[in-house]
Amino acid sequence: MQKLRESVPKSRAFQGAQASAGRLNVRYADASADEILRVALNALPGQIALVSSFGADSAVLLHLLAQIDRDVPVLMLETQMLFAETLQYQRDLSAHLGLRDVRLLTPDPDLPEDLHQRDSKMCCALRKVAPLERVLDDFAGSISGRKRFQTGQRAQMPIFETDHAGRLRVNPLAAWTPAMLSQYLDAHELPRHPLVARGYPSIGCAPCTQPASAADPRAGRWANEAREECGIHFAPDGRVIRRKAG
Ligand code: SF4
Incomplete structure (x- = not known):
């Protein structure tokens, strides 16, 4: 690993x-996912965060991170529309892995x-994109x-790219398959999101997620719309009641 560290470009190279x-x-x-993760963390020390949905296979990347540095900020979009099971899974998995800096990003509490x-794209923009942008302003990469x-767009x-703001974005699992x-x-005996066993291979906000087949996991997301993404990766009254999966 020492050789890899010496060859890593430092922060100014990312200008x-x-x-x-x-x-x-x-x-x-x-490079392996572990090596890619180390490259990213060494290149932008203290300036990079991991964004996680704590969804169906999030435990893989979070476990890889925990083997390297448990103090790296982990950002989770708490849209106020998530399944109750997802929030419990976030708490359980974070404790299991010993993650020490998990930050829940919440939207304007007055959103309807x-x-x-009424407007799902606006909803994603205000519940996901805007809160994430506010926090990523403090980082040089994610x-x-x-x-x-996962999708045709992906x-x-x-593995390495830049986002619309010119920040480095790293996708260590880009080439991974469902079998991997x-x-x-299994190999690391990681806890699974409880909804996977109940037919949800891809898990987002409760109103926009339906059960789907394992062969086409994203088919359960925005199932009635021609959408694959929430807008995070490209580039207002009402009481919120947590829904449990049926
Ligand atoms: S996934 Fe659905 S509920 Fe969640 S932010 Fe987007 S439109 Fe809103």
Whole structure:
């Protein structure tokens, strides 16, 4: 690992972030997820956060992180519309892995509860994109658990890229397959999100997530809309009642 550390570009090299991402993709094309994670953390020490949904396979990337540094900030979008099971899983998994800096990002509390029915894109923009943007302003980069197999839009996703604000974004699991994820979860005896066993292979906000087949996991997300993404990765009254999966 020492050799890898010595060859890691330091923070100032990321001023030309896009070019740097390109070079990193070449240099670390065959690196493992663990190596990629270490490259990212060493390149932007104290300036990078991991964004996690604490969803169906989030335990993989969070476990990889916990083996390296449990103090790295982990950002979770608490949209106020999540399944109660997801919030419990976040608490349980964080404790299991010993994560010491998990931050729940919440939206404006006055957003109407039925906004997702009236304008789902606006709902995602206000419950997800805006809270994340506010926090990422304090960081020079982020780490995501996205995989190429998940959607057509992610099929060509590089390992290192830049977001719309010029921050480095790192996708250590880009090339992972469902079988690799499952094997990793089993090998490390990681706790599973309780809704996976109940037919939810991909888990987001409760009103916008339905059970789906394992063969097409994202089919249960925004099932009645021609959408694959919430908007985070591209670039207002009502009491919120937590829904449990039926
Ligand atoms: S996934 Fe649904 S409930 Fe969640 S922020 Fe987007 S539209 Fe709103």
